[in-house]
Amino acid sequence: MIKLLENLGSTVLGGIEQTGRTFNLLLIVLWEIVHSPYKFYPIVRQIYFIGARSMSLIIISGVTIGMVMGLQFYNILERFGSVNLLGAGVALGVIRELGPVITALMVVGRAGSSMCAELGIMRITEQVDALECMAISPVKFLVAPKVIAGLISVPLLTAVFNFVALFGGYFVGVVMFNVPEGSYMNGMIDAVEWDDVQLSLVKSLIFGVLVTLISCAKGFYMHLSKAGSQGAEGVSFVTTDAVVASSIAVLFSDFLIGALMQ
């Protein structure tokens, strides 16, 4: 029993410590952004990595999610004779909720894990130490461009996801089930308001920072965790940890933002 409590306490303390480190990293990133002259090429490179190279994944998942939503909404609405609300249902579901969340989760899986592994490997091969010894801030050089790129890329990817998901819903509703095109489009236009788009934008901005920051923090501070002395196995451990922590942070903050912006 005591052993169980010890383990629980150790896990909670570890979680608090990691949250503190991540918050500390955010403050350093903000400091570096405000106080340093910035070179744009590393940011553009990261936007290409996080944004452009995630595009195909986002398009495929967006179309699929839109089609699934169209199918499910159609089956439900048909029972109540309200298939003319299909466009509204798909649009609100995608823009307010699924668009930002699924996009963020896809970025976690594709780019977040990679960023964490890259920084972890740089840490264990002394590349981060080498930067420090060259009087180059590792946070400015390695982390800040990734966080800025996440802030720019994730909202853009979310917009793409929303667009293709609405197209997927349209395909299922209008092309497959012969829902009148006018009612689908008008229902969508009438139902979606600026507040819904704003909610989607706010969520995607916050998720962009959260995902990149948590992934970077896990890799960057790898040497301070238990995995720090485990070499390659440690990198795999922190990468898994980064994906889990980022995903949970996205889902939990989705609820918080949704509740605050109701």
Add this chain to the structure above:
Amino acid sequence: MADTNDSNNSNNSPGNHSSGNGNAIEIRDLVVDYGPRRILNNLNLDIPAGKINVIMGRSGAGKSTLLRCILGLKKPTSGSIRMLGTELTTATPHEVNSLRKQMGVAFQGGALFSSMTVGENIQLALREHTNLDESTIRIMTRIKLDMVNMLPFENLMPSELSGGMTKRAALARATIMDPKLLFFDEPSSGLDPITAAELDELILLLKQGMNMTIVVVTHELESAFKIADKISIMHGGEFLVMGGPDDIRACQDPIVQSLLHRTPRESRVDTDAHLRALVNGEIEPGASGNIE
């Protein structure tokens, strides 16, 4: 005679970057603890300017921890590290960065940035800290690459280099800003004898040509005696002996002798008794383990 106290080591001619008494680095009462374990125990060391200083010792002696403290990568528990006249342990981040711009480090594994070519790795510090134009940066890069015989490999990625080439590229990167202090962590480890000898020649060339203060952490005996002006031998987190190569060779300390003659530790005669003690838990794990 070899010194066990380094305070009288002032017969070296000072370089142009000493802190006033001929020493580029002065370490006083340095203590480093990792939790309950003491890694460095009240170390005192003077590193004379313009000389090659070799720090030797067995694995776990505390060499790497000492180097990390000197590089400002590890904060000591207590004590003082005075580098080029600046107290490192109390320096502001700005002062630490000013010091770091005057030093170069060649890490054990090279620590080249894997996403950049060899040339880009070498240019990085110039691009970050100077406003030199592109052609000057390229010329300086080529000079340093030529110095380490790596000119044809400027556009290769680090993953395409051999161990020796990686170390030479790391050396070119370490010297690109013409530092006053140059640090090597195990420069010869993992290299064939010819490449290791070439690297030793390069280190000597740097000392003669650029009047750098060079600190080499190694346990390669041959290399150490070939390049060193001063050798400091560590054991158990303390300096056992310091002096010139001849002083070290003449030192009769049994640990130094076993290090110089590669004598293994005394083997346990009663193997059965030792195994019984292990099985019965009379020998605790880590009781005689390394401290690093």
